[in-house]
Amino acid sequence: MVQQLLYRALVSSKWLAESVRAGKLGPSLRVLDASWYSPGTREARKEYLERHVPGASFFDIEECRDTASPYEMMLPSEAHFANYVGRLGIGNDTHVVVYDGDELGTFYAPRVWWMFRVFGHRTVSVLNGGFRNWLKEGHPVTSEPSCPEPATFKATLDHSLVKTYEQVLENLKSKQFQLVDSRAQGRYLGTQPEPDAVGR
Template sequence: MVDFDREALVSTEWLAENMKAPDLRIVDGSYYLPNEGLDPRREFEAQHIPGAVFFDIDEISDPDSDLPHMLPPPHIFSSKVRRLGLGDGLRIVIYDQRGIWSAPRVWWTFRYFGHQEVAVLDGGLPKWLHEGRAAEDGPAVSEERHFTPRANSFLLRDRQQLLAGLDDRREQVIDARRRTRFEGSEPEPREGMRSGHIPGSLNLPFTEIVDQTSQTLLAPDALRRRFEAEGLDLSRPVVTSCGSGVTAGVLALGLHRLGHRETAVYDGSWSDWGRPGDTPVETGPAGSADASSG
Protein backbone atom coordinates (compact mmCIF):
# COMPACT_ATOMS: atom_id res chain seq x y z
CA MET A 1 0.00 0.00 0.00
CA VAL A 2 1.46 3.34 -1.06
CA ASP A 3 1.06 6.23 1.37
CA PHE A 4 0.35 9.04 -1.12
CA ASP A 5 0.59 11.80 1.47
CA ARG A 6 4.04 10.71 2.68
CA GLU A 7 5.71 9.21 -0.39
CA ALA A 8 4.11 11.42 -3.11
CA LEU A 9 5.42 9.08 -5.84
CA VAL A 10 4.15 5.87 -7.43
CA SER A 11 5.84 3.53 -9.91
CA THR A 12 4.53 2.54 -13.31
CA GLU A 13 4.23 -1.03 -12.00
CA TRP A 14 2.04 0.13 -9.13
CA LEU A 15 -0.19 2.18 -11.41
CA ALA A 16 -0.61 -0.71 -13.87
CA GLU A 17 -1.75 -2.96 -11.02
CA ASN A 18 -4.07 -0.41 -9.41
CA MET A 19 -5.40 1.76 -12.24
CA LYS A 20 -8.86 0.16 -12.18
CA ALA A 21 -9.38 0.85 -8.46
CA PRO A 22 -12.69 2.73 -8.05
CA ASP A 23 -11.12 5.48 -5.91
CA LEU A 24 -8.17 6.15 -8.25
CA ARG A 25 -8.02 8.85 -10.92
CA ILE A 26 -5.21 9.50 -13.42
CA VAL A 27 -4.34 13.01 -14.59
CA ASP A 28 -2.11 14.22 -17.42
CA GLY A 29 -0.57 17.47 -16.16
CA SER A 30 1.62 18.20 -19.17
CA TYR A 31 2.82 21.68 -20.05
CA TYR A 32 5.11 23.07 -22.76
CA LEU A 33 6.80 26.43 -23.01
CA PRO A 34 5.24 28.80 -25.56
CA ASN A 35 8.34 28.71 -27.78
CA GLU A 36 8.22 24.90 -28.09
CA GLY A 37 5.27 24.95 -30.47
CA LEU A 38 3.55 21.99 -28.81
CA ASP A 39 -0.04 21.84 -27.59
CA PRO A 40 -0.21 19.55 -24.52
CA ARG A 41 -3.95 18.97 -24.92
CA ARG A 42 -3.49 17.92 -28.53
CA GLU A 43 -0.66 15.61 -27.47
CA PHE A 44 -2.93 14.20 -24.76
CA GLU A 45 -5.71 13.47 -27.22
CA ALA A 46 -3.25 11.73 -29.52
CA GLN A 47 -1.96 9.43 -26.76
CA HIS A 48 -2.52 9.11 -23.03
CA ILE A 49 -2.71 6.57 -20.24
CA PRO A 50 -6.14 4.87 -20.32
CA GLY A 51 -8.74 6.66 -18.24
CA ALA A 52 -6.68 9.81 -17.76
CA VAL A 53 -8.09 13.34 -17.85
CA PHE A 54 -6.17 16.44 -18.92
CA PHE A 55 -5.31 19.19 -16.40
CA ASP A 56 -4.57 22.40 -18.31
CA ILE A 57 -2.09 24.42 -16.23
CA ASP A 58 -2.77 27.59 -18.21
CA GLU A 59 -6.56 27.25 -18.09
CA ILE A 60 -6.84 26.29 -14.42
CA SER A 61 -5.24 29.53 -13.27
CA ASP A 62 -6.02 33.02 -12.00
CA PRO A 63 -7.86 34.84 -14.81
CA ASP A 64 -7.09 38.23 -13.25
CA SER A 65 -3.30 37.84 -13.08
CA ASP A 66 -0.93 39.11 -15.75
CA LEU A 67 1.55 36.41 -14.77
CA PRO A 68 1.48 32.96 -16.39
CA HIS A 69 -0.54 30.14 -14.78
CA MET A 70 -0.80 31.62 -11.30
CA LEU A 71 -2.88 29.70 -8.75
CA PRO A 72 -6.60 30.38 -9.22
CA PRO A 73 -8.96 31.38 -6.41
CA PRO A 74 -10.36 28.32 -4.57
CA HIS A 75 -13.82 28.54 -6.16
CA ILE A 76 -12.34 28.52 -9.68
CA PHE A 77 -10.05 25.59 -8.90
CA SER A 78 -12.94 23.63 -7.41
CA SER A 79 -15.20 24.36 -10.40
CA LYS A 80 -12.54 23.30 -12.92
CA VAL A 81 -11.38 20.07 -11.29
CA ARG A 82 -14.82 18.82 -10.35
CA ARG A 83 -15.69 18.87 -14.07
CA LEU A 84 -12.68 16.60 -14.59
CA GLY A 85 -14.15 14.12 -12.13
CA LEU A 86 -11.54 14.94 -9.50
CA GLY A 87 -12.84 15.36 -6.00
CA ASP A 88 -13.02 14.44 -2.37
CA GLY A 89 -12.17 10.90 -1.32
CA LEU A 90 -10.13 10.06 -4.41
CA ARG A 91 -6.50 9.11 -4.84
CA ILE A 92 -5.02 11.08 -7.74
CA VAL A 93 -1.95 10.13 -9.79
CA ILE A 94 -0.42 12.90 -11.91
CA TYR A 95 1.93 12.31 -14.84
CA ASP A 96 3.33 14.37 -17.68
CA GLN A 97 4.49 13.72 -21.22
CA ARG A 98 8.18 14.44 -20.52
CA GLY A 99 8.71 12.25 -17.46
CA ILE A 100 9.02 14.47 -14.41
CA TRP A 101 8.64 18.10 -15.42
CA SER A 102 5.22 19.70 -14.98
CA ALA A 103 3.40 16.92 -13.09
CA PRO A 104 4.90 18.04 -9.74
CA ARG A 105 3.41 21.51 -10.28
CA VAL A 106 -0.05 19.92 -10.50
CA TRP A 107 0.75 17.70 -7.50
CA TRP A 108 1.70 20.80 -5.47
CA THR A 109 -1.45 22.62 -6.64
CA PHE A 110 -3.72 19.87 -5.36
CA ARG A 111 -1.84 19.82 -2.06
CA TYR A 112 -2.15 23.59 -1.78
CA PHE A 113 -5.91 23.24 -2.11
CA GLY A 114 -5.97 20.63 0.65
CA HIS A 115 -6.03 17.35 -1.27
CA GLN A 116 -3.37 15.12 0.32
CA GLU A 117 -4.06 11.86 -1.52
CA VAL A 118 -2.10 12.85 -4.62
CA ALA A 119 1.11 11.44 -6.10
CA VAL A 120 3.32 11.78 -9.18
CA LEU A 121 3.93 8.91 -11.59
CA ASP A 122 7.67 8.24 -11.48
CA GLY A 123 9.00 8.37 -15.04
CA GLY A 124 5.71 9.68 -16.43
CA LEU A 125 4.38 8.80 -19.87
CA PRO A 126 7.83 8.09 -21.44
CA LYS A 127 8.55 5.28 -18.95
CA TRP A 128 4.99 3.97 -19.23
CA LEU A 129 5.24 3.70 -23.02
CA HIS A 130 8.83 2.40 -22.97
CA GLU A 131 7.57 -0.54 -20.92
CA GLY A 132 4.97 -1.34 -23.57
CA ARG A 133 1.99 -0.43 -21.45
CA ALA A 134 -1.42 0.46 -22.88
CA ALA A 135 -2.35 3.88 -24.20
CA GLU A 136 -5.48 5.36 -25.74
CA ASP A 137 -6.42 8.42 -27.76
CA GLY A 138 -9.31 10.84 -27.95
CA PRO A 139 -10.74 13.37 -25.47
CA ALA A 140 -11.22 12.49 -21.82
CA VAL A 141 -14.53 11.27 -20.45
CA SER A 142 -15.33 12.09 -16.83
CA GLU A 143 -18.22 12.30 -14.39
CA GLU A 144 -18.43 15.42 -12.23
CA ARG A 145 -17.45 15.00 -8.59
CA HIS A 146 -17.49 17.42 -5.65
CA PHE A 147 -14.17 18.98 -4.60
CA THR A 148 -13.80 20.90 -1.34
CA PRO A 149 -10.89 23.39 -1.53
CA ARG A 150 -8.97 24.09 1.68
CA ALA A 151 -6.11 26.44 0.81
CA ASN A 152 -2.87 25.84 2.74
CA SER A 153 -1.00 29.16 2.81
CA PHE A 154 2.11 27.47 4.23
CA LEU A 155 2.80 26.03 0.77
CA LEU A 156 2.73 29.37 -1.09
CA ARG A 157 4.95 32.46 -1.18
CA ASP A 158 4.64 35.74 -3.07
CA ARG A 159 7.01 38.58 -3.91
CA GLN A 160 6.27 40.63 -0.78
CA GLN A 161 6.96 37.68 1.49
CA LEU A 162 10.29 37.02 -0.21
CA LEU A 163 11.24 40.70 -0.08
CA ALA A 164 10.46 40.74 3.64
CA GLY A 165 12.73 37.73 4.17
CA LEU A 166 15.77 39.08 2.33
CA ASP A 167 17.34 40.54 5.47
CA ASP A 168 16.82 37.83 8.05
CA ARG A 169 17.07 34.89 5.58
CA ARG A 170 14.71 32.89 7.77
CA GLU A 171 13.75 30.85 4.72
CA GLN A 172 16.16 29.45 2.16
CA VAL A 173 15.26 30.01 -1.49
CA ILE A 174 16.41 27.47 -4.06
CA ASP A 175 15.99 28.06 -7.80
CA ALA A 176 15.26 25.23 -10.28
CA ARG A 177 16.39 27.06 -13.44
CA ARG A 178 19.51 26.00 -15.32
CA ARG A 179 22.70 27.57 -14.06
CA THR A 180 23.26 29.94 -16.99
CA ARG A 181 19.88 31.55 -16.40
CA PHE A 182 20.40 31.69 -12.64
CA GLU A 183 23.82 33.30 -13.07
CA GLY A 184 22.52 35.78 -15.64
CA SER A 185 24.85 34.71 -18.45
CA GLU A 186 21.92 33.58 -20.61
CA PRO A 187 18.98 35.83 -21.55
CA GLU A 188 15.61 34.91 -20.14
CA PRO A 189 13.22 33.24 -22.63
CA ARG A 190 10.43 35.65 -21.71
CA GLU A 191 10.88 38.99 -23.43
CA GLY A 192 11.64 42.00 -21.25
CA MET A 193 12.83 40.04 -18.21
CA ARG A 194 16.00 40.91 -16.33
CA SER A 195 18.65 38.21 -15.92
CA GLY A 196 19.98 36.82 -12.67
CA HIS A 197 18.48 35.53 -9.43
CA ILE A 198 16.95 36.48 -6.08
CA PRO A 199 19.75 37.68 -3.74
CA GLY A 200 21.01 34.93 -1.46
CA SER A 201 19.20 32.17 -3.28
CA LEU A 202 20.73 28.80 -4.11
CA ASN A 203 20.59 26.98 -7.43
CA LEU A 204 19.80 23.36 -8.20
CA PRO A 205 18.52 22.80 -11.75
CA PHE A 206 15.55 20.45 -11.56
CA THR A 207 17.13 18.20 -14.21
CA GLU A 208 19.87 17.34 -11.71
CA ILE A 209 17.47 15.51 -9.39
CA VAL A 210 15.87 13.51 -12.24
CA ASP A 211 17.62 10.53 -13.85
CA GLN A 212 17.88 11.66 -17.46
CA THR A 213 17.73 8.08 -18.80
CA SER A 214 14.68 6.76 -16.97
CA GLN A 215 13.13 10.18 -16.20
CA THR A 216 12.60 9.01 -12.62
CA LEU A 217 13.28 11.01 -9.48
CA LEU A 218 16.57 10.26 -7.75
CA ALA A 219 16.44 8.00 -4.69
CA PRO A 220 16.21 9.78 -1.31
CA ASP A 221 19.92 9.34 -0.42
CA ALA A 222 20.97 10.81 -3.78
CA LEU A 223 18.42 13.62 -3.42
CA ARG A 224 19.83 14.52 -0.04
CA ARG A 225 23.37 14.65 -1.39
CA ARG A 226 22.36 16.92 -4.29
CA PHE A 227 20.50 19.41 -2.11
CA GLU A 228 23.24 19.50 0.51
CA ALA A 229 25.93 19.90 -2.16
CA GLU A 230 24.31 23.22 -3.13
CA GLY A 231 24.43 24.44 0.47
CA LEU A 232 20.84 23.75 1.46
CA ASP A 233 20.29 23.17 5.19
CA LEU A 234 17.60 20.50 5.31
CA SER A 235 16.76 21.37 8.89
CA ARG A 236 15.50 24.85 7.90
CA PRO A 237 12.45 26.08 5.91
CA VAL A 238 12.75 26.13 2.12
CA VAL A 239 11.03 28.03 -0.69
CA THR A 240 11.46 26.78 -4.26
CA SER A 241 11.45 29.00 -7.34
CA CYS A 242 12.03 28.70 -11.11
CA GLY A 243 11.01 30.56 -14.27
CA SER A 244 7.23 30.67 -13.81
CA GLY A 245 6.40 28.32 -10.94
CA VAL A 246 6.29 25.02 -12.86
CA THR A 247 9.62 23.23 -12.33
CA ALA A 248 9.87 24.67 -8.81
CA GLY A 249 7.42 21.84 -8.16
CA VAL A 250 10.09 19.27 -9.02
CA LEU A 251 12.34 20.58 -6.24
CA ALA A 252 9.34 20.71 -3.89
CA LEU A 253 8.58 17.07 -4.70
CA GLY A 254 12.19 16.06 -4.03
CA LEU A 255 12.19 17.90 -0.70
CA HIS A 256 8.85 16.32 0.22
CA ARG A 257 10.47 12.92 -0.28
CA LEU A 258 13.09 13.98 2.27
CA GLY A 259 10.49 14.93 4.87
CA HIS A 260 10.00 18.61 3.99
CA ARG A 261 6.21 18.27 3.91
CA GLU A 262 5.58 22.04 3.87
CA THR A 263 8.08 23.24 1.28
CA ALA A 264 6.64 26.43 -0.20
CA VAL A 265 6.66 27.43 -3.87
CA TYR A 266 7.11 31.02 -5.05
CA ASP A 267 4.21 30.96 -7.48
CA GLY A 268 5.25 33.91 -9.65
CA SER A 269 8.93 32.91 -9.54
CA TRP A 270 11.24 34.73 -11.97
CA SER A 271 8.36 35.80 -14.23
CA ASP A 272 7.34 37.98 -11.28
CA TRP A 273 10.65 38.87 -9.59
CA GLY A 274 12.58 39.44 -12.82
CA ARG A 275 10.19 41.93 -14.38
CA PRO A 276 11.49 45.49 -14.81
CA GLY A 277 11.26 47.15 -11.42
CA ASP A 278 13.05 47.63 -8.13
CA THR A 279 13.31 44.06 -6.86
CA PRO A 280 17.03 43.42 -6.18
CA VAL A 281 18.81 41.03 -8.54
CA GLU A 282 22.13 39.18 -8.22
CA THR A 283 24.16 37.70 -11.04
CA GLY A 284 26.96 35.15 -10.98
CA PRO A 285 27.07 31.84 -9.10
CA ALA A 286 25.20 31.36 -5.83
CA GLY A 287 27.01 33.19 -3.04
CA SER A 288 28.62 35.81 -5.25
CA ALA A 289 28.27 39.47 -4.32
CA ASP A 290 27.55 40.91 -7.76
CA ALA A 291 24.13 42.40 -6.98
CA SER A 292 22.10 45.18 -8.54
CA SER A 293 18.60 46.57 -8.21
CA GLY A 294 18.14 47.91 -11.72
Protein backbone atom coordinates in the same frame (compact mmCIF):
# COMPACT_ATOMS: atom_id res chain seq x y z
CA MET B 1 -0.64 -1.53 1.30
CA VAL B 2 -2.78 0.73 -0.90
CA GLN B 3 -3.36 3.09 2.04
CA GLN B 4 0.40 3.62 2.32
CA LEU B 5 0.65 4.43 -1.40
CA LEU B 6 -1.97 7.16 -1.11
CA TYR B 7 0.47 9.44 0.66
CA ARG B 8 3.56 8.75 -1.43
CA ALA B 9 4.79 11.61 -3.58
CA LEU B 10 5.75 9.11 -6.30
CA VAL B 11 4.03 5.99 -7.59
CA SER B 12 5.55 3.58 -10.08
CA SER B 13 4.33 2.85 -13.60
CA LYS B 14 3.97 -0.79 -12.55
CA TRP B 15 1.64 0.15 -9.67
CA LEU B 16 -0.46 2.41 -11.89
CA ALA B 17 -0.60 -0.16 -14.72
CA GLU B 18 -1.83 -2.79 -12.25
CA SER B 19 -4.47 -0.35 -10.96
CA VAL B 20 -5.64 0.41 -14.53
CA ARG B 21 -5.72 -3.30 -15.40
CA ALA B 22 -7.69 -4.09 -12.22
CA GLY B 23 -10.31 -1.46 -13.11
CA LYS B 24 -9.54 0.70 -10.06
CA LEU B 25 -9.80 4.02 -11.92
CA GLY B 26 -12.90 5.91 -10.88
CA PRO B 27 -13.99 8.22 -8.05
CA SER B 28 -11.31 6.84 -5.72
CA LEU B 29 -8.42 7.00 -8.24
CA ARG B 30 -8.03 9.51 -11.04
CA VAL B 31 -5.11 10.02 -13.43
CA LEU B 32 -4.23 13.40 -14.95
CA ASP B 33 -2.03 14.24 -17.92
CA ALA B 34 -0.64 17.63 -16.87
CA SER B 35 1.63 18.19 -19.87
CA TRP B 36 2.43 21.78 -20.83
CA TYR B 37 5.02 23.07 -23.30
CA SER B 38 6.28 26.50 -24.28
CA PRO B 39 4.20 27.98 -27.11
CA GLY B 40 5.47 26.98 -30.53
CA THR B 41 7.18 23.80 -29.36
CA ARG B 42 4.75 20.93 -28.72
CA GLU B 43 0.97 20.81 -28.38
CA ALA B 44 0.09 19.12 -25.10
CA ARG B 45 -3.65 18.68 -25.66
CA LYS B 46 -3.10 17.34 -29.20
CA GLU B 47 -0.59 14.80 -27.87
CA TYR B 48 -3.04 13.81 -25.13
CA LEU B 49 -5.75 13.19 -27.75
CA GLU B 50 -3.34 11.01 -29.73
CA ARG B 51 -2.26 8.83 -26.79
CA HIS B 52 -2.36 8.83 -23.02
CA VAL B 53 -2.62 6.52 -20.02
CA PRO B 54 -6.00 4.75 -20.23
CA GLY B 55 -8.56 6.59 -18.12
CA ALA B 56 -6.45 9.76 -17.80
CA SER B 57 -8.03 13.19 -18.11
CA PHE B 58 -6.20 16.24 -19.46
CA PHE B 59 -5.36 18.88 -16.83
CA ASP B 60 -5.00 22.18 -18.70
CA ILE B 61 -2.78 24.53 -16.69
CA GLU B 62 -3.85 27.35 -19.03
CA GLU B 63 -7.45 26.92 -17.85
CA CYS B 64 -6.68 26.24 -14.18
CA ARG B 65 -4.87 29.46 -13.31
CA ASP B 66 -5.57 33.08 -12.42
CA THR B 67 -6.28 34.50 -15.86
CA ALA B 68 -6.75 38.02 -14.44
CA SER B 69 -3.19 38.20 -13.09
CA PRO B 70 -0.56 40.05 -15.14
CA TYR B 71 1.87 37.29 -14.15
CA GLU B 72 2.17 33.88 -15.75
CA MET B 73 0.76 30.69 -14.25
CA MET B 74 -0.47 32.18 -10.99
CA LEU B 75 -2.65 30.03 -8.74
CA PRO B 76 -6.39 30.16 -9.36
CA SER B 77 -8.81 30.98 -6.56
CA GLU B 78 -10.06 28.23 -4.27
CA ALA B 79 -13.42 28.27 -6.06
CA HIS B 80 -11.85 28.10 -9.52
CA PHE B 81 -9.59 25.17 -8.57
CA ALA B 82 -12.42 23.31 -6.82
CA ASN B 83 -14.73 23.75 -9.81
CA TYR B 84 -12.05 22.76 -12.33
CA VAL B 85 -10.90 19.55 -10.61
CA GLY B 86 -14.49 18.66 -9.66
CA ARG B 87 -15.31 18.62 -13.37
CA LEU B 88 -12.46 16.12 -13.79
CA GLY B 89 -14.24 13.77 -11.37
CA ILE B 90 -11.98 14.54 -8.43
CA GLY B 91 -13.39 14.75 -4.92
CA ASN B 92 -11.66 15.22 -1.58
CA ASP B 93 -11.32 11.45 -1.15
CA THR B 94 -9.82 10.82 -4.60
CA HIS B 95 -6.23 9.65 -4.97
CA VAL B 96 -4.85 11.71 -7.87
CA VAL B 97 -1.89 10.52 -9.96
CA VAL B 98 -0.32 13.19 -12.16
CA TYR B 99 2.10 12.78 -15.06
CA ASP B 100 3.42 14.76 -18.01
CA GLY B 101 5.07 14.00 -21.32
CA ASP B 102 8.26 16.02 -20.87
CA GLU B 103 11.56 14.30 -21.71
CA LEU B 104 12.39 14.07 -18.00
CA GLY B 105 8.84 13.06 -17.16
CA THR B 106 8.64 15.61 -14.39
CA PHE B 107 8.12 19.08 -15.82
CA TYR B 108 4.57 20.21 -15.04
CA ALA B 109 3.34 17.16 -13.12
CA PRO B 110 5.12 18.35 -9.93
CA ARG B 111 3.56 21.79 -10.39
CA VAL B 112 0.07 20.25 -10.49
CA TRP B 113 0.99 17.97 -7.55
CA TRP B 114 1.93 21.13 -5.61
CA MET B 115 -1.31 22.87 -6.61
CA PHE B 116 -3.33 20.02 -5.11
CA ARG B 117 -1.23 20.23 -1.94
CA VAL B 118 -1.67 24.01 -1.78
CA PHE B 119 -5.44 23.53 -1.91
CA GLY B 120 -5.40 21.02 0.94
CA HIS B 121 -5.41 17.73 -1.00
CA ARG B 122 -2.87 15.29 0.40
CA THR B 123 -3.67 12.15 -1.59
CA VAL B 124 -1.81 13.15 -4.74
CA SER B 125 1.18 11.47 -6.38
CA VAL B 126 3.44 12.01 -9.39
CA LEU B 127 3.97 9.10 -11.77
CA ASN B 128 7.65 8.25 -11.43
CA GLY B 129 9.36 8.85 -14.78
CA GLY B 130 6.22 10.31 -16.31
CA PHE B 131 4.66 9.28 -19.60
CA ARG B 132 8.08 8.66 -21.14
CA ASN B 133 8.77 5.91 -18.60
CA TRP B 134 5.22 4.55 -19.02
CA LEU B 135 5.92 4.09 -22.74
CA LYS B 136 9.42 2.72 -22.15
CA GLU B 137 8.01 0.01 -19.88
CA GLY B 138 5.48 -0.94 -22.57
CA HIS B 139 2.28 -0.11 -20.71
CA PRO B 140 -0.93 0.42 -22.74
CA VAL B 141 -2.05 3.75 -24.15
CA THR B 142 -5.29 4.96 -25.66
CA SER B 143 -6.62 7.88 -27.68
CA GLU B 144 -10.03 7.63 -26.03
CA PRO B 145 -10.71 10.75 -23.92
CA SER B 146 -11.86 10.25 -20.35
CA CYS B 147 -15.29 11.62 -19.41
CA PRO B 148 -15.58 11.14 -15.64
CA GLU B 149 -18.70 11.94 -13.65
CA PRO B 150 -18.27 15.36 -11.99
CA ALA B 151 -17.48 15.34 -8.27
CA THR B 152 -17.53 17.86 -5.45
CA PHE B 153 -14.15 19.16 -4.34
CA LYS B 154 -13.67 21.59 -1.43
CA ALA B 155 -10.45 23.58 -1.76
CA THR B 156 -8.80 25.24 1.24
CA LEU B 157 -5.71 27.31 0.48
CA ASP B 158 -2.71 26.48 2.69
CA HIS B 159 -1.03 29.89 2.94
CA SER B 160 2.14 28.33 4.38
CA LEU B 161 2.91 26.77 0.97
CA VAL B 162 2.86 30.08 -0.93
CA LYS B 163 5.22 33.04 -0.49
CA THR B 164 4.58 36.56 -1.73
CA TYR B 165 7.17 38.86 -3.27
CA GLU B 166 7.19 40.87 -0.05
CA GLN B 167 7.79 37.76 2.08
CA VAL B 168 10.71 36.72 -0.13
CA LEU B 169 12.16 40.24 0.06
CA GLU B 170 11.82 40.27 3.86
CA ASN B 171 13.45 36.85 4.02
CA LEU B 172 16.67 38.30 2.62
CA LYS B 173 17.07 39.93 6.06
CA SER B 174 15.23 37.57 8.39
CA LYS B 175 16.38 34.28 6.80
CA GLN B 176 13.27 32.56 8.16
CA PHE B 177 13.07 30.03 5.34
CA GLN B 178 15.30 28.45 2.71
CA LEU B 179 14.52 29.55 -0.83
CA VAL B 180 15.56 27.22 -3.66
CA ASP B 181 15.82 28.33 -7.31
CA SER B 182 15.24 25.27 -9.50
CA ARG B 183 16.14 26.91 -12.81
CA ALA B 184 19.19 25.85 -14.83
CA GLN B 185 22.48 27.47 -13.80
CA GLY B 186 22.57 29.89 -16.76
CA ARG B 187 19.11 31.24 -15.96
CA TYR B 188 19.98 31.45 -12.25
CA LEU B 189 23.16 33.43 -13.02
CA GLY B 190 21.43 35.59 -15.64
CA THR B 191 23.77 34.44 -18.42
CA GLN B 192 20.99 32.69 -20.37
CA PRO B 193 17.64 34.23 -21.31
CA GLU B 194 14.37 33.19 -19.72
CA PRO B 195 12.12 31.22 -22.10
CA ASP B 196 9.33 33.35 -23.59
CA ALA B 197 10.90 36.46 -22.04
CA VAL B 198 11.06 38.58 -25.19
CA GLY B 199 10.75 42.24 -24.27
CA ARG B 200 11.29 41.74 -20.54
